[in-house]
Amino acid sequence: MKALVLAGGAGTRLRPITHTSAKQLVPVANKPVLFYGLEAIAEAGITDVGIVVGDTAPEIRRAVGDGSAFGLKVTYLPQAAPLGLAHAVLIAREYLGDDDFVMYLGDNFLIGGITDLVERFREERPAAQIMLTKVADPRAFGVAELDTEGRLIGLEEKPEHPKSDLVLVGVFLFTAAVHPIVADLTPSRRGELEISDAITGLVDAGCRVEATITEGFWKDTGNVTDMLEVNRLVLEGMEPELTGVVRDSELIGRVTVAPGAVVRNSRVVGPAIIGPGTVVEDSYLGPFTSVAENCQIIDSELEYSVVLRGAAIRGVRRIEASLIGHEVEVTPATRSPRAHRLVLGDHSKVQICAYS
Incomplete structure (x- = not known):
């Protein structure tokens, strides 16, 4: 089994930090969030990892190197533009060959790792294994619809009117059965090749897709609020x-x-x-x-x-x-005049506590 780690993307929700830094390298408890995913992959017994990179490729390469620090063998797969998760699978086709693979979003954080999920997949070998979790507002995610017996019957990417509160966690496992489905995909209304469409295509083709609802902690660290929350959780588990x-x-x-x-x-x-x-x-x-x-x-x-x-x-x-x-x-501003002095980059957000 191989791993496909997605470390491209513009990181627009973390601007202005991501104007000059890859979102996957923003630190959680002083360690890049990407490193937690690579460690989880190594702990699951996977050694061959393809990292999909975009504009921030030089920075990702400097941080990860050849992967030996994690016990991994890393191959970098350039992606000209972030055209969807399924597009990453498409450009990685030659690297993946006919091997099973886990696809891991490099800015996601999952407590407990993926070892149990990988072992289950190796034993049962469905065409795909997905993880789901409940969120308060699913409109920003891929939303899953299950039948009364818990079987997957539909997926929709970032719907305006979600059919459930179950969303895709950024970890997926596939057999080679996904490749012909991905090859036939057309861009969505967002102009991307959606992984949700690929999974739906597997279901429509009669392939077995297993869905697991995780009760553990998961966050997409793509915004400041979630980044701070993940940082809090990791610090809580650290020894002095x-x-x-x-x-x-x-x-x-x-x-x-x-x-x-x-x-x-x-x-x-x-x-x-x-x-x-x-x-x-x-x-x-x-x-x-x-x-x-x-x-x-x-x-x-x-x-x-x-x-x-x-x-x-x-x-x-x-x-x-x-x-x-x-x-x-x-630093503080000068006392006279009583005014805030700001030099801010594009897309900055500032909240000022003003006193009368």
């Missing part, structure tokens, strides 16, 4: 590790201070992680906060947030529920 320098500070709960990090005259309430080379001084870090490498948090308060590499936050009170990008600098 103090290998950096801590001076005149109070650490409460599960706090990780990485090698080369310095915490001085500060209070850190876990779960929280402070990356290598980062300085936290005269500050408060609250629960569910990840600060990446080579950052500066000086005379500031930060909680329930993710701070990316090289950012500096100085003299700022109470930042929360925020995603701070690479090399960003956040």
